[in-house]
Amino acid sequence: MKLEYLKKNDPRIPSCALLEKKTLPTPWSEESIANMTPQGRYIVADVNDEVVGICSYYLVCDELELVNIAVADRFRKQGIGKAMMRKMLDESFSVCSLEVEEDNSSAISFYRSLGFKESGKRKNFYKNKDAIIMILQKENEKC
Numbered sequence: 646m647k648l649e650y651l652k653k654n655d656p657r658i659p660s661c662a663l664l665e666k667k668t669l670p671t672p673w674s675e676e677s678i679a680n681m682t683p684q685g686r687y688i689v690a691d692v693n694d695e696v697v698g699i700c701s702y703y704l705v706c707d708e709l710e711l712v713n714i715a716v717a718d719r720f721r722k723q724g725i726g727k728a729m730m731r732k733m734l735d736e737s738f739s740v741c742s743l744e745v746e747e748d749n750s751s752a753i754s755f756y757r758s759l760g761f762k763e764s765g766k767r768k769n770f771y772k773n774k775d776a777i778i779m780i781l782q783k784e785n786e787k788c
């Protein structure tokens with residue numbers, strides 16, 4: 646398994662968008678992935694040149710905001726999600742936050758296994774569904 650940051654005009658962008666569409670409640674389009682702002686980062690996991698995982702986030706000042714993470718069905722529970730999160734968490738930051746669908750118990754367990762704690766709710770964040778906000782605090786770094 647190989648982990649890399651997606652580059653501008655990366656030929657894997659369509660495969661990343663397809664994986665997002667198959668697995669996420671708020672997938673990004675090819676265009677949004679290709680035009681992420683400079684604060685955005687997009688990690689791709691591949692196995693034998695097949696895109697099997699993606700993880701996108703923003704790093705603004707010393708705050709990380711996870712946008713999306715997904716692993717293809719048949720590659721789950723093999724540590725790929727954790728490896729992508731660890732790469733993101735290697736950034737210098739003080740707090741990392743994310744939203745997750747309140748009934749997505751497997752993702753909530755996944756985030757808890759990395760030390761994230763529930764810190765609140767966003768009403769109707771998804772279509773007719775609330776989001777749980779989860780937070781991970783790190784050392785107090787300044788930007």
Ligand SMILES: CC(C)(COP(=O)(O)OP(=O)(O)OC[C@H]1O[C@@H](n2cnc3c(N)ncnc32)[C@H](O)[C@@H]1OP(=O)(O)O)[C@@H](O)C(=O)NCCC(=O)NCCS
Pocket residue numbers: 668669713714715716717720721722723724725726727728744745746749750751752754755756758
């Ligand atoms: C959440 C997701 C990214 C996890 O990826 P993954 O590669 O399967 O996760 P890992 O194998 O790295 O798991 C790491 C730990 O998370 C926890 N975990 C992962 N999947 C879990 C599940 N289905 N149920 C309970 N705990 C789970 C476990 O503690 C696991 O450690 P273990 O394997 O030692 O038990 C993956 O399930 C997924 O793509 N889900 C669909 C998309 C999604 O819901 N994304 C989040 C949107 S907010």
